Amino acid sequence: xxxxxxxxxxxxxxxxxxxxxxxxxxxxxxxxxxxxxxxxxxxxxxxxxxxxxxxxxxxxxxxxxxxxxxxxxxxxxxxxxxxxxxxxxxxxxxxxxxxxxxxxxxxxxxxxxxxxxxxxxxxxxxxxxxxxxxxxxxxxxxxxxxxxxxxxxxxxxxxxxxxxxxxxxxxxxxxxxxxxxxxxxxxxxxxxxxxxxxxxxxxxxxxxxxxxxxxxxxxxxxxxxxxxxxxxxxxxxxxxxxxxxxxxxxxxxxxxxxxxxxxxxxxxxxxxxxxxxxxxxxxxxxxxxxxxxxxxxxxxxxxxxxxxxxxxxxxxxxxxxxxxxxxxxxxxxxxxxxxxxxx
Amino acid sequence: xxxxxxxxxxxxxxxxxxxxxxxxxxxxxxxxxxxxxxxxxxxxxxxxxxxxxxxxxxxxxxxxxxxxxxxxxxxxxxxxxxxxxxxxxxxxxxxxxxxxxxxxxxxxxxxxxxxxxxxxxxxxxxxxxxxxxxxxxxxxxxxxxxxxxxxxxxxxxxxxxxxxxxxxxxxxxxxxxxxxxxxxxxxxxxxxxxxxxxxxxxxxxxxxxxxxxxxxxxxxxxxxxxxxxxxxxxxxxxxxxxxxxxxxxxxxxxxxxxxxxxxxxxxxxxxxxxxxxxxxxxxxxxxxxxxxxxxxxxxxxxxxxxxxxxxxxxxxxxxxxxxxxxxxxxxxxxxxxxxxxxxxxxxxxxxxxxxxxxxxx
Numbered sequence: 001x002x003x004x005x006x007x008x009x010x011x012x013x014x015x016x017x018x019x020x021x022x023x024x025x026x027x028x029x030x031x032x033x034x035x036x037x038x039x040x041x042x043x044x045x046x047x048x049x050x051x052x053x054x055x056x057x058x059x060x061x062x063x064x065x066x067x068x069x070x071x072x073x074x075x076x077x078x079x080x081x082x083x084x085x086x087x088x089x090x091x092x093x094x095x096x097x098x099x100x101x102x103x104x105x106x107x108x109x110x111x112x113x114x115x116x117x118x119x120x121x122x123x124x125x126x127x128x129x130x131x132x133x134x135x136x137x138x139x140x141x142x143x144x145x146x147x148x149x150x151x152x153x154x155x156x157x158x159x160x161x162x163x164x165x166x167x168x169x170x171x172x173x174x175x176x177x178x179x180x181x182x183x184x185x186x187x188x189x190x191x192x193x194x195x196x197x198x199x200x201x202x203x204x205x206x207x208x209x210x211x212x213x214x215x216x217x218x219x220x221x222x223x224x225x226x227x228x229x230x231x232x233x234x235x236x237x238x239x240x241x242x243x244x245x246x247x248x249x250x251x252x253x254x255x256x257x258x259x260x261x262x263x264x265x266x267x268x269x270x271x272x273x274x275x276x277x278x279x280x281x282x283x284x285x286x287x288x289x290x291x292x293x294x295x296x297x298x299x300x301x302x303x304x305x306x307x308x309x310x311x312x313x314x315x316x317x318x319x320x321x322x323x324x325x326x327x328x329x330x331x332x333x334x335x336x337x338x339x340x341x342x343x
Numbered sequence: 344x345x346x347x348x349x350x351x352x353x354x355x356x357x358x359x360x361x362x363x364x365x366x367x368x369x370x371x372x373x374x375x376x377x378x379x380x381x382x383x384x385x386x387x388x389x390x391x392x393x394x395x396x397x398x399x400x401x402x403x404x405x406x407x408x409x410x411x412x413x414x415x416x417x418x419x420x421x422x423x424x425x426x427x428x429x430x431x432x433x434x435x436x437x438x439x440x441x442x443x444x445x446x447x448x449x450x451x452x453x454x455x456x457x458x459x460x461x462x463x464x465x466x467x468x469x470x471x472x473x474x475x476x477x478x479x480x481x482x483x484x485x486x487x488x489x490x491x492x493x494x495x496x497x498x499x500x501x502x503x504x505x506x507x508x509x510x511x512x513x514x515x516x517x518x519x520x521x522x523x524x525x526x527x528x529x530x531x532x533x534x535x536x537x538x539x540x541x542x543x544x545x546x547x548x549x550x551x552x553x554x555x556x557x558x559x560x561x562x563x564x565x566x567x568x569x570x571x572x573x574x575x576x577x578x579x580x581x582x583x584x585x586x587x588x589x590x591x592x593x594x595x596x597x598x599x600x601x602x603x604x605x606x607x608x609x610x611x612x613x614x615x616x617x618x619x620x621x622x623x624x625x626x627x628x629x630x631x632x633x634x635x636x637x638x639x640x641x642x643x644x645x646x647x648x649x650x651x652x653x654x655x656x657x658x659x660x661x662x663x664x665x666x667x668x669x670x671x672x673x674x675x676x677x678x679x680x681x682x683x684x685x686x687x688x689x690x691x692x693x694x695x696x697x698x699x700x701x702x703x704x
Contacts, residue, residue, distance in 0.1 A: 073486070119668070123675045126625045128426070128486075130671070132612055133664040140661025147657060259657070270490060280484045313498035313506075320495025324477075327488065331481040 014337070018277025018330060019289035026296045033303050040306065044170040044182050050298045055187035056081060056250035058294050060265060061272040062198050063242030065290045068273055069202070070235040071215035071282025072120065072127040076134030077243045078265030080112050082258075083138040084247025086145050089257035092154040101157075102248060109244015110237065112138065117236030121229045127236075135266070142259050149258040152251065160186065161255050187249035194242065198287045211235055215282025271319070272297055275326045279334075297322075358622035358629075361674040362637040365620065369644050373651075380651065388522060395527045398647060406643035407531035408434075408590035408607060411538050413617040413635040415579075415586030420618050421559045422579040423478050424627030425485030430587055431610045432496020433470050435603045437463040437591035439503040442511055442601040451513040464588040470496075471584025472577065479576035493611070500603035510600040520596035531593050535636075538589065542632055555579060559627030613642055620670060 012020070033041045040046045051058075060077045067074045084105045091101055112134055119130045152158075164183045171181035202208035210231045213221040222228050250262060276293030278285030297319065304318050373380040383397040412430050419427050444459035445451055470492060477488035523530055546552040557565040558572045566572045594607050619625055620641055621634030645666055649659045672678055 119672065119675075123672060123677050125671045125675045126619065128615065128625060129619050129667070132616065133667040133671075135664075136612075136660040136667070137664035140658050140664060143655075143657035144661060267490065267493065270487075271494070274487055274490075280487050311506075313501045316498040317495045317502075320491045320498075323494060324491045327477070327483055327491065328481060331483050335482065 014279075014284045014334060015277065015286050015289075017333065017337075018279075018284065019286045019292075021329065021333070022276050022289050022292050022296060022326075026292050026299065029296065029299055029303070033299065033306075037303065037306050041302075043172050045172070045180075046302070047295075048170075048182050048184050048188070050295060050302070051188045051191070052183075052185045052253065054294055054298055055185065055191040055253065056246040056262070057265060057268055057272065058191040058291060059194050059242050059246035059249060061269040061276075061290045061294055062194050062287050063239035063246075064266075064269045065273045065276070065278050065285050065287050066198065066202070066211060067127075067235050067239045068270075068278045068280055069215045069282060069285040070211045070232055071218065072232065072235065073270075073280065074116070074127065074131045074236065074239045075266045075270075076112060076116065076131040076138060077239065077246070077269055078262045078267075079135040079138035079142070080109060080240065080243040081247040081250055081265060082261040082263075083142045083145075084108050084244055085251045085254070085261050086142045086150065086257035086259070088248065088251050089150045089152045090145060092152050092157050093150065096154070098154075098156050098160065105248040105251075106241065106244045109240045109242070109247065111240070112243065113237035113240020116240065117233040120236060121232035139259075142257075142261075146257065147259060149256055151256045158255075161252050165189070185253060187252045190245065190249055194245065195287055195291050198238075202287060207231070207234065212283055215284075217283070268297065271323055274323070274330075277330070279330070358631050359634055359637070361622055361670055362620055362634055362641055364673070365641045365670055366637065366644065369641065369648060373648055377651070385527070392522055392524050393527055394522050394529075398651065400529065402640065402644050402647050403532050404529040405647070406639045407529075407535050408593055409610065409613055409617060409643065410535050410636045410639040411586050411590045411593075412583075412610060412614045413621070413639045414538060414542055414632050415583035416614045416618050417621070417623055417630050417632050417635040418555060418579040419485065419583050420615075420623060420625060421627055421630035422555045422576050423485045424559055424625075425478070426611075426615045426618070426625065427474060427489045427580070427583055428486055428611045428615075429470075429474065429489040429492035429496055430583070430614055431607045432493050432500070433467055433584070433587045434591035434594060434607045434610070435497050435500035435601075436470065436503065437467040437588040438595040438601045438606050439500040439603060440466045441588075441592050441595055442509055443503055445511045445513070445516070446509055451511070451515060453515060456513075456515050456519075460588070460592055463592055464585055467588035467591070468581050468584035471580040471582075471587070475577040475580030478580065479573045497603050500601075500606075504601060504603070508600055508602045511595075512599065516596045516599060519593065520599065531597070534589065534593060538586070539632075539636065551575075551578075556629055560629070614639075616667065617642055620667075622674070 030041070060081060064074055064077060087108060088101045088105050091104055092098070096104075116127075116130050116134050119125050120127045152161075163186055165186070166181040166183055168179065168181045171179050174180050200208075202211065210221070210226050213224060213226055214228050214231050218228055221231075251257070254261070272293040273285065273290050274280070274293070275296055276286065276289030276291070278290060300318055300322050301315050304314050309318075370381070381397070381399045383395055383399055385393060386396045388394050412434075416427060416430065419425075441459045441463040444462050445455060448455040448459075474485075474489050474492060477483045477491075478485050481488075518524070519530055519534075521529060523533075526533070554565070554570050554575050557568070557570060558575045562572045565575075590607065590610075595601050615625070617638035618635045620638035621631065621636070622638075623630045623634060642663075645663060646659060649662050650656070654662060
């Protein structure tokens with residue numbers, strides 16, 4: 001990519017620059033962890049574990065990235081995920097069908113996307129307030145459905161939950177000489193598919209480019225003949241849809257519904273998007289960056305734990321510190337670039 | 344003339360339409376449901392003081408922290424065009440510092456409490472400055488800048504007291520949290536009144552209100568007019584820091600202990616909501632602190648009403664969300680415009696009927 005740019009003498013866009021910074025930092029951080037901490041970091045399974053644990057976070061962050069590129073915000077995603085998990089578990093426990101449960105998950109997500117999108121784009125209410133109300137509503141509905149944790153005991157679902165993709169080539173030999181293959185859950189496949197599809201959407205399809213145009217400058221987007229209201233509507237629908245999918249993936253991972261599921265996920269998703277180079281002001285961002293942002297966030301947590309800092313406050317303090325570092329870095333880099341442009 | 348008419352129907356009382364309508368609706372609803380809902384009784388509390396009691400008092404008392412935070416948040420919203428989502432975490436830090444100082448003293452006297460409060464204020468102001476520098480100097484969006492403190496604030500509070508939830512026993516702390524002997528009004532309410540008066544005096548004797556509005560409406564234009572917009576933004580965060588320290592200390596005094604996990608939990612969302620219900624534009628610019636205070640009371644009244652209707656505390660959120668959506672839909676500019684048009688059409692139709700005029704295409 002850099003070679004291409006050098007040939008065409010085309011400078012990196014803000015999006016590409018911020019994304020490459022994230023990827024470089026992620027790789028460097030992971031290499032440092034491999035060299036100094038060793039242990040689990042040397043096995044490919046570590047990366048797969050990170051993906052297994054965070055598949056739903058990745059999906060949610062993708063949706064949030066779309067909304068943030070369009071210049072909005074959606075803080076209902078975590079709560080919707082939790083609601084989807086709870087309702088699907090209850091539905092399956094009452095003798096439901098797996099196919100229908102998937103439709104249920106997607107349907108709940110879509111419903112939230114539709115209502116929030118309509119209120120935000122056509123009634124012009126501030127997105128923060130609407131999605132905040134959405135968050136309250138979804139959290140409240142989750143506890144109305146069931147205050148107690150519910151475990152899914154559906155046979156077909158158990159098979160689906162335990163299905164894992166095993167890759168022998170990336171496995172490692174355990175102490176007793178058995179080959180332990182690298183395991184990947186089905187949710188990860190869904191998450192990766194979402195990342196790829198949204199990457200294509202944002203990069204090559206008209207709708208994706210419209211998101212950037214709308215987030216960059218709403219007035220000029222309107223002048224260019226983009227239907228801004230509909231585009232914004234669609235961005236929230238996509239985000240809601242992805243929250244629904246994320247809920248199903250979350251359920252595949254945990255297999256149980258709990259009112260405190262996915263607590264604080266919205267803020268983790270926002271943090272992932274920011275670390276991945278998406279600006280809340282809109283117009284700049286990339287899902288590939290978001291994907292690496294999620295991994296960076298997880299890696300730092302893993303590093304903290306394996307460095308022996310087990311006290312519960314360390315994880316969030318280091319996360320906060322890293323967030324601070326990335327935010328400052330982006331601010332400095334972008335302000336330097338804009339100064340250069342002016343000259 | 345016609346335009347004025349439409350504007351009047353659409354706008355009504357201007358910025359304060361939504362909060363006042365909301366309060367009126369809630370009051371009417373409660374009166375229909377239970378005519379005795381707002382009765383105020385006089386009773387003796389455990390300490391033997393004569394105090395006021397009743398739903399109305401508990402609404403006004405319970406909303407104190409929220410109202411104080413909403414005042415500060417209005418300033419930040421107006422100046423920076425964004426919200427501080429770290430107020431809950433910062434209040435936990437301030438509360439922890441407050442308790443830490445009280446615990447380290449041999450005996451808790453009036454001086455110790457004031458000292459502890461001042462230290463909590465300074466710490467909260469420092470964290471406010473940190474947020475303010477990120478927003479004003481580095482030009483980071485407020486929500487993102489405060490996400491840092493939101494993420495790690497409660498952990499810092501945890502660390503200050505070494506993970507414990509210490510309790511403080513003192514008549515002075517009790518007096519701050521509930522009632523001063525001899526005064527029947529809850530002390531937090533008095534503190535809200537004092538804070539409100541302080542803000543009023545601040546706006547009366549300085550040009551801060553005008554400066555904040557102009558920075559919020561157009562920062563660079565304000566700068567060209569000689570207003571130091573960086574400083575105004577920073578100042579708004581420092582003022583919010585003071586509000587955070589006050590509400591954190593009230594929260595601690597109410598319970599007599601600091602629990603870093605649950606102290607003023609999720610209050611940041613309620614605070615922003617109070618500012619929005621108060622009719623302030625979350626994008627910055629013109630503001631009315633009074634609106635935000637009324638907004639805080641609307642939220643608390645809603646919560647108490649739901650509790651009175653035997654809704655469990657975990658389920659309250661869902662009903663709250665529906666009411667919020669209804670309120671913002673009524674207040675949204677598009678709906679207002681549509682409603683205004685509809686009303687003027689109705690008036691026109693009525694005229695037509697009386698004049699028996701020709702049809703309009």
